[in-house]
Amino acid sequence: MEKAFSKNLINIEPYVAGEQPRSADIIKLNANENPYPPSPEVHKAIAAFNADGLRLYPPMDAAPLRQAAADFYGLDRSCVFAGNGSDDVLAAAFRAFFNSDKPILYPDITYSFYPVWCELLKIPFRTIPVDEGFNVNVEDYYTDNGGVVLPNPNAPTTIGLGRDRIEELIKHNRESVVIIDEAYADFSGVSCVPLIKKYDNLVVTQTFSKSRALAGMRVAIALADPYLISYLDAVKDSYNSYPMDAVSICAGTAAMRDREYFEATCGKIVATRQRVTKRLRELGFILPDSSANFLFATHPDHTAREIFSYLRENGIYVRYFSKPRIDNHLRITVGTDEQMDKLLELLEKLINK
Amino acid sequence: MEKAFSKNLINIEPYVAGEQPRSADIIKLNANENPYPPSPEVHKAIAAFNADGLRLYPPMDAAPLRQAAADFYGLDRSCVFAGNGSDDVLAAAFRAFFNSDKPILYPDITYSFYPVWCELLKIPFRTIPVDEGFNVNVEDYYTDNGGVVLPNPNAPTTIGLGRDRIEELIKHNRESVVIIDEAYADFSGVSCVPLIKKYDNLVVTQTFSKSRALAGMRVAIALADPYLISYLDAVKDSYNSYPMDAVSICAGTAAMRDREYFEATCGKIVATRQRVTKRLRELGFILPDSSANFLFATHPDHTAREIFSYLRENGIYVRYFSKPRIDNHLRITVGTDEQMDKLLELLEKLINK
Numbered sequence: 206m207e208k209a210f211s212k213n214l215i216n217i218e219p220y221v222a223g224e225q226p227r228s229a230d231i232i233k234l235n236a237n238e239n240p241y242p243p244s245p246e247v248h249k250a251i252a253a254f255n256a257d258g259l260r261l262y263p264p265m266d267a268a269p270l271r272q273a274a275a276d277f278y279g280l281d282r283s284c285v286f287a288g289n290g291s292d293d294v295l296a297a298a299f300r301a302f303f304n305s306d307k308p309i310l311y312p313d314i315t316y317s318f319y320p321v322w323c324e325l326l327k328i329p330f331r332t333i334p335v336d337e338g339f340n341v342n343v344e345d346y347y348t349d350n351g352g353v354v355l356p357n358p359n360a361p362t363t364i365g366l367g368r369d370r371i372e373e374l375i376k377h378n379r380e381s382v383v384i385i386d387e388a389y390a391d392f393s394g395v396s397c398v399p400l401i402k403k404y405d406n407l408v409v410t411q412t413f414s415k416s417r418a419l420a421g422m423r424v425a426i427a428l429a430d431p432y433l434i435s436y437l438d439a440v441k442d443s444y445n446s447y448p449m450d451a452v453s454i455c456a457g458t459a460a461m462r463d464r465e466y467f468e469a470t471c472g473k474i475v476a477t478r479q480r481v482t483k484r485l486r487e488l489g490f491i492l493p494d495s496s497a498n499f500l501f502a503t504h505p506d507h508t509a510r511e512i513f514s515y516l517r518e519n520g521i522y523v524r525y526f527s528k529p530r531i532d533n534h535l536r537i538t539v540g541t542d543e544q545m546d547k548l549l550e551l552l553e554k555l556i557n558k
Numbered sequence: 559m560e561k562a563f564s565k566n567l568i569n570i571e572p573y574v575a576g577e578q579p580r581s582a583d584i585i586k587l588n589a590n591e592n593p594y595p596p597s598p599e600v601h602k603a604i605a606a607f608n609a610d611g612l613r614l615y616p617p618m619d620a621a622p623l624r625q626a627a628a629d630f631y632g633l634d635r636s637c638v639f640a641g642n643g644s645d646d647v648l649a650a651a652f653r654a655f656f657n658s659d660k661p662i663l664y665p666d667i668t669y670s671f672y673p674v675w676c677e678l679l680k681i682p683f684r685t686i687p688v689d690e691g692f693n694v695n696v697e698d699y700y701t702d703n704g705g706v707v708l709p710n711p712n713a714p715t716t717i718g719l720g721r722d723r724i725e726e727l728i729k730h731n732r733e734s735v736v737i738i739d740e741a742y743a744d745f746s747g748v749s750c751v752p753l754i755k756k757y758d759n760l761v762v763t764q765t766f767s768k769s770r771a772l773a774g775m776r777v778a779i780a781l782a783d784p785y786l787i788s789y790l791d792a793v794k795d796s797y798n799s800y801p802m803d804a805v806s807i808c809a810g811t812a813a814m815r816d817r818e819y820f821e822a823t824c825g826k827i828v829a830t831r832q833r834v835t836k837r838l839r840e841l842g843f844i845l846p847d848s849s850a851n852f853l854f855a856t857h858p859d860h861t862a863r864e865i866f867s868y869l870r871e872n873g874i875y876v877r878y879f880s881k882p883r884i885d886n887h888l889r890i891t892v893g894t895d896e897q898m899d900k901l902l903e904l905l906e907k908l909i910n911k
Contacts, residue, residue, distance in 0.1 A: 208758065208759070209732050210732070210733050210734055210759045212658065213655060213658045213705060214654065214657060214735075214789055215657050215793060216657070217789070217792045217796060218792060233614075236614075236615055238614050238615065243610070243612050247609050248610070251604060251607055251609050251805065252607075254604055256600050256601035256604050256605075257595035257596070259771065259773065259775050259809070260592045260595050260773060261591050261774055262589055262591065262767070262773045262774060263773075263774045289798075289803075292797070292798040293798060301567065301570075302563075302566060302567060302568075304566050304569070305566045321796060321797060325796070379562050379563070380562045380565075381563055382563050405561065414615070418612065419612050419613075420612065421613070421614055421615060421803060421804035422805065423801075432561070436567055436568060436570070439568070439570045439571060440570065443570060444645070444671075444675065444678055445642075445643070445645040445646060448642070448776075450642075450774060450776040450803070450805075450806055451775065452775065453803055453805070456609070456612070456805070
């Protein structure tokens, strides 16, 4: 549609919203959401929230949330930044830390928003191929660069690296900022947060959307040396003074403070994951040991696309990517035991047909 | 502090948080917040919010909120965009609509974030001086440009233009997108929303932080022809798939649907504003007729800085800008009648000393 003002519009494909199934009959294993609700403390905090206070702007620095995260990890509050979900925090980090003419590095198979922010912020980048088993080899990152971003565990491959491996990567990149995106780390038992005291070029990002079951709330944090945190604050403040709303701060704080519930639900998801992994392998699926709350599986006798359509027809939504290297894999979120039993039942029928 | 990786950091002054007084004794007239709480319906909606649903991502398009805004204005939902406060909505609009090599135009005295986004997004701009009485003359905008953004009423000057004047501005700029920032329009009785059906190059933005008393919640909308809205959606989706959280959508929807409360509180603020304007003039202050929820005042015998400090020492915070042309003015938010009486009492003491 050509308009007089069309020449001034951004060159972008107008967005067509995808389906977001909300039917209670559908088992939704396609967005890596938590099958368990957030902590009961979140419920209490929201129900008790004093809406009258909403007439005022929220605290600019989301102080209660930062303090809760600092307490959780035994850090000073000055080591914590907070934002509206990982996308917000990572975008701020890219802007703050990736200002080199040299390319930043990240895996060829990884979170799909990294190239988007590079394009938006005009950051040069180079992707490093994962190996045939989808493993990240940190030695591949011992090369001149403008920064490194690496999810650990990686997505959608589910494969995590030990903290010693990440430490090697950081040691070999002391002239860049290294961002470790720990969106799924709470399901792996491995976090690089303890390394931030040792390496002032490390930034660890964590989302509350997965392990803390707050996808609907948009909460995430970054943990780093206070020097780097001050840059994130400066960036955030430079284009939006009040990015986190008061209820998000309140809900995020409650979620962070309920360690017991957090550990219990993560534990349940990990147990379900181990059981389902074993059973899928018995059914002939090939999949790496997952360090996340989802599985990355392929089958020698059935294409991923075929299994995707079959499950969908039967009311289970999983994720399929028609992308190079991974277009014969499915990403399957770990749901409740009951949900996964339905999945396994359907897959057994298909495989044994 | 020089680090090995410092060369990659953004060239920005690390942010030092300003004071945010929370003492109940302080009368806060410095942020144009609403002195009245949000609608009781907001309170109910939050208290009844089902926190269990937060484990799922929010609806991508904030549909209930868009529908409520569409119903409020008698528009189709496709004419409504929603985001995390005006800063978020305006930044998306700048990115979507201001992609010309020609400069965009806005007044020299206006909202301080416009130049920030221009710099961030590398948009050329040219400021158009307001006249000696701080009036915007729309004829000054009848010139080649890459876009126009104009708050109506303007801030911090409080001066609003009639809809006929804005219509002239739009008519003379059919080859650009014109953004009318109606952050304070609900206090003026003048909105350009009815013009969006007539001019497909008009975007009207509105925040819920002022007239709807949801500053703590971060909610704003843009209203325009569906063609322009599709571009805002595309931009939003390109860098963050889920910008509005579920509770914000719920609270914003409740606020938008309670028209009676909205009109009553806006009416009260306008009545207080008229009374205080009259009294300030009796005390020798010079101030334009305000179309907003704040006043922009100067006094021939006392500098703005002096009055600012005097009020502050006595527990009333107002806003002072040490900027060219306006550094002898104060921006005073209209509070409750009781708060304004305390302000007037203090000012009387100062003036009659």
